[in-house]
Amino acid sequence: xxxxxxxxxxxxLALIAAGSAAGPLWASAPGEDxxxxxxxxGAGPFQAAAGGRAWAxxxxxxxxxxxxxxxxxxxxxxxxxxxxVTTGKAIEPMALSVNPKxxxxxAHAEKWFGRNCRWTLGRDCSxxxxxxxxxxxxSR
Amino acid sequence: MNQALIAAxxxxxxxxxxxxxxxxxxxxxxxxxxxxxxxxxxxARYQSECGGCHLAYPPGLLPAADWNQVxxxxxxxxxxxASLDPAVAAEIRSYLRANAADRGLRTRPGKAxxxxxxxxxxxxxxxxxxxxxxxxxxTRLVSGNPEIGSFSNCQACHVGAAKGDFDEEDVRIPxxxxxxx
Numbered sequence: 001x002x003x004x005x006x007x008x009x010x011x012x013l014a015l016i017a018a019g020s021a022a023g024p025l026w027a028s029a030p031g032e033d034x035x036x037x038x039x040x041x042g043a044g045p046f047q048a049a050a051g052g053r054a055w056a057x058x059x060x061x062x063x064x065x066x067x068x069x070x071x072x073x074x075x076x077x078x079x080x081x082x083x084x085v086t087t088g089k090a091i092e093p094m095a096l097s098v099n100p101k102x103x104x105x106x107a108h109a110e111k112w113f114g115r116n117c118r119w120t121l122g123r124d125c126s127x128x129x130x131x132x133x134x135x136x137x138x139s140r
Numbered sequence: 141m142n143q144a145l146i147a148a149x150x151x152x153x154x155x156x157x158x159x160x161x162x163x164x165x166x167x168x169x170x171x172x173x174x175x176x177x178x179x180x181x182x183x184a185r186y187q188s189e190c191g192g193c194h195l196a197y198p199p200g201l202l203p204a205a206d207w208n209q210v211x212x213x214x215x216x217x218x219x220x221x222a223s224l225d226p227a228v229a230a231e232i233r234s235y236l237r238a239n240a241a242d243r244g245l246r247t248r249p250g251k252a253x254x255x256x257x258x259x260x261x262x263x264x265x266x267x268x269x270x271x272x273x274x275x276x277x278x279t280r281l282v283s284g285n286p287e288i289g290s291f292s293n294c295q296a297c298h299v300g301a302a303k304g305d306f307d308e309e310d311v312r313i314p315x316x317x318x319x320x321x
Contacts, residue, residue: 086219087194088293112192118221 030096031103031134034110038134043127051136054129061122068120078140095140102137109134176307177300183235185228193220195294198304199239201264207236209261218263265291277319287314 035046056076058067073091074082079098082091093099103109113133117125125133178198181187187196199207211233214222224232237243264270274291282288288296295301297313311319 083289084193086290086292088289088296089194115221 029138030100031109031138033106034103034134035131037106038127038131041127043131046128046131046135048132048135048139051129051132051134054132055136059121061120064122070116070120072120073116078137094137096138097140103134176305178304178306180302180304181235181239183232186232186235189224189228189232190222193222194292195301197264197294199236200241201267201270202236202240202262203242204237204240206261207233207240211236213261263292281313281316285313285315 035044038044038046055070055074055078058069060067068085072085074094078095079093081093083089084091092101094102096102113125113130117123117129178200181191181196181198186199190196202210210217211229214224214229270291282291282297294306297311297319298306299310299312300307308319313319
């Protein structure tokens with residue numbers, strides 16, 4: 001009786017181990033769902049280098065009191081924390097390598113693309129621009 | 141037995157003495173740490189939507205009429221477009237109003253009078269209550285401090301701000317240290 005329990009226990013453990021090992025194969029990497037969305041919208045291919053150039057490119061949207069870019073609030077080094085330029089609140093790093101939560105919630109990412117593109121550029125970002133930013137964040 | 145009683149009395153007297161000293165503080169800020177604890181905001185949407193850019197300020201720091209004006213003008217929110225989905229905005233508005241300075245339980249009654257109509261929402265940092273509480277703090281230590289930047293960055297100095305705790309005892313000004321007035 002005891003021996004059978006042990007065998008069942010071992011079988012359960014083996015199944016759990018197999019399940020967790022297989023898990024990453026089923027789930028796609030953070031940001032890939034966003035990339036797929038932008039591709040369906042006709043954009044691509046996407047490049048981290050293009051995202052990096054746009055990241056630091058200074059903009060002067062109507063009504064702004066001076067040039068601004070992504071770097072105004074996020075750091076130029078995406079692995080470092082940023083700071084909200086008005087309120088001073090700390091912003092967690094954008095780089096996926098140090099902040100694995102980034103790009104894991106597509107609705108959250110879209111909301112912030114919306115707000116931050118309008119603030120920085122005075123308009124919405126195109127699917128191409130957003131895809132390049134996703135590749136930048138994934139690459140850092 | 142008698143010694144225990146005397147010791148207990150002694151402790152009680154000491155406690156009374158300490159509270160007496162605390163009450164003598166000009167703005168009563170140290171008299172009762174609970175008074176400085178407004179509690180963490182309890183609405184998850186308020187925390188996630190508004191707390192993304194700044195501390196989710198305790199609703200009890202502004203009257204309902206001012207929160208109404210804040211929610212009416214989100215597209216021009218102190219220089220930022222903070223527009224929200226209408227359903228989300230409605231939920232946050234009702235939470236802020238229900239817990240406002242003139243409504244909720246953990247508030248500053250009588251200390252946050254509302255702004256007359258059509259003047260736009262007031263900043264918490266411009267309420268008489270806020271100004272009086274910070275009148276001894278030199279501006280250079282806050283707005284002129286690169287580690288803080290603004291009086292609206294509460295949590296830079298009030299280490300318990302995210303939990304709604306603004307007890308003066310726990311203030312640590314970056315680059316300066318403990319605050320003693």
